[in-house]
Amino acid sequence: MELLRPSSLDDLNGGLMIHGGTEVVPLLRDGILKADTLVDIRGIVPRGVKGNRIGVGTTLAELEGSTAIPEALREACRLAASPQLRNMSSIGGNLLQSTRCWYWRLKYPCHLHGGDRCHAREGEHREHAIFANDYCASAHPSDVAAALLALDARLHTTKRELPIADLYRLPDEADRHVTTLEPGEVILELELPAVEASVYLKAMDRQRWAFPQVGVAAARVAGEVRLGLAGVAPIPWLLTGPEALDAATPLPRTAWKVDVARALVRRALDRL
Ligand SMILES: Cc1cc2nc3c(=O)[nH]c(=O)nc-3n(C[C@H](O)[C@H](O)[C@H](O)COP(=O)(O)OP(=O)(O)OC[C@H]3O[C@@H](n4cnc5c(N)ncnc54)[C@H](O)[C@@H]3O)c2cc1C
Ligand code: SF4
Numbered sequence: 001m002e003l004l005r006p007s008s009l010d011d012l013n014g015g016l017m018i019h020g021g022t023e024v025v026p027l028l029r030d031g032i033l034k035a036d037t038l039v040d041i042r043g044i045v046p047r048g049v050k051g052n053r054i055g056v057g058t059t060l061a062e063l064e065g066s067t068a069i070p071e072a073l074r075e076a077c078r079l080a081a082s083p084q085l086r087n088m089s090s091i092g093g094n095l096l097q098s099t100r101c102w103y104w105r106l107k108y109p110c111h112l113h114g115g116d117r118c119h120a121r122e123g124e125h126r127e128h129a130i131f132a133n134d135y136c137a138s139a140h141p142s143d144v145a146a147a148l149l150a151l152d153a154r155l156h157t158t159k160r161e162l163p164i165a166d167l168y169r170l171p172d173e174a175d176r177h178v179t180t181l182e183p184g185e186v187i188l189e190l191e192l193p194a195v196e197a198s199v200y201l202k203a204m205d206r207q208r209w210a211f212p213q214v215g216v217a218a219a220r221v222a223g224e225v226r227l228g229l230a231g232v233a234p235i236p237w238l239l240t241g242p243e244a245l246d247a248a249t250p251l252p253r254t255a256w257k258v259d260v261a262r263a264l265v266r267r268a269l270d271r272l
Pocket of ligand 1: 016017018019020021022023024025041045056060079080081082085088089090091092093094095096097141142143144185186187188209210211212
């Protein structure tokens with residue numbers, strides 16, 4: 001396999017982009033991703049916090065210690081993964097991580113692998129979704145994306161500027177992708193609005209180094225309260241309000257997540 005280290009965005013010409021590699025390397029090792037060329041983008045995407053902009057090369061470790069970003073984002077970074085992983089993990093890569101669904105990781109021929117069924121719906125799904133789980137019941141694992149959704153962040157890429165919600169899409173028979181990123185499109189920066197207050201709460205199976213069973217970010221932005229949830233749908237989930245949890249469609253063994261989400265939403269709004 002070839003490893004390229006381009007010196008500018010103009011030099012990009014195909015290949016699989018890699019930043020910290022905490023997601024790419026295990027997927028290559030397990031044969032889920034395949035590539036002849038890896039393109040290390042660490043030297044060519046922005047890194048660091050400047051005013052209300054965050055370079056996507058900034059690591060979660062740098063962000064968890066930053067006083068220049070809203071509390072919800074800082075806390076989402078602090079509660080993600082382990083210290084070693086946070087040192088390597090870029091915030092851009094975090095937004096694009098794949099599902100942790102065990103069937104998908106074990107290469108079952110499910111819908112997201114181009115197959116004709118969702119094995120989790122019929123099989124083991126304790127950690128799966130409670131919203132939008134008809135076609136794929138995976139639960140989006142990014143704490144950071146839930147926080148950015150509540151914060152109403154915008155993304156700047158090499159091709160467009162978009163609200164973070166538009167980075168994601170629910171998979172269906174016609175298109176099984178869960179993001180709208182085009183081939184070769186590079187995310188460059190995140191832009192945050194003025195945030196009045198924010199909080200992130202996370203339920204985990206362990207107190208440390210665990211993906212969110214349910215993560216709830218709440219933020220007050222321009223007088224409006226926004227709620228972003230992790231671990232409840234195949235994509236980061238914008239909840240219109242606590243009452244929207246009544247519309248959840250849990251699977252037989254995910255109903256407990258609705259109760260957890262209800263409790264965390266209540267606590268997050270109290271804290272806000
Ligand atoms: C054991 C473990 C536990 C974890 N726990 C949590 C957790 O609790 N909460 C949580 O939120 N996350 C968790 N993570 C996810 C972790 O935070 C991500 O793996 C990490 O942030 C990815 O960043 P990276 O720089 O290593 O990405 P890489 O592995 O380098 O890349 C990931 C993907 O993003 C693409 N990519 C990277 N940067 C760009 C860019 N700028 N533009 C376009 N495409 C890009 C790559 O091509 C690849 O598809 C965990 C990961 C592991 C392995
Ligand atoms: S939940 Fe999604 S990723 Fe998991 S088996 Fe079903 S279709 Fe595949």
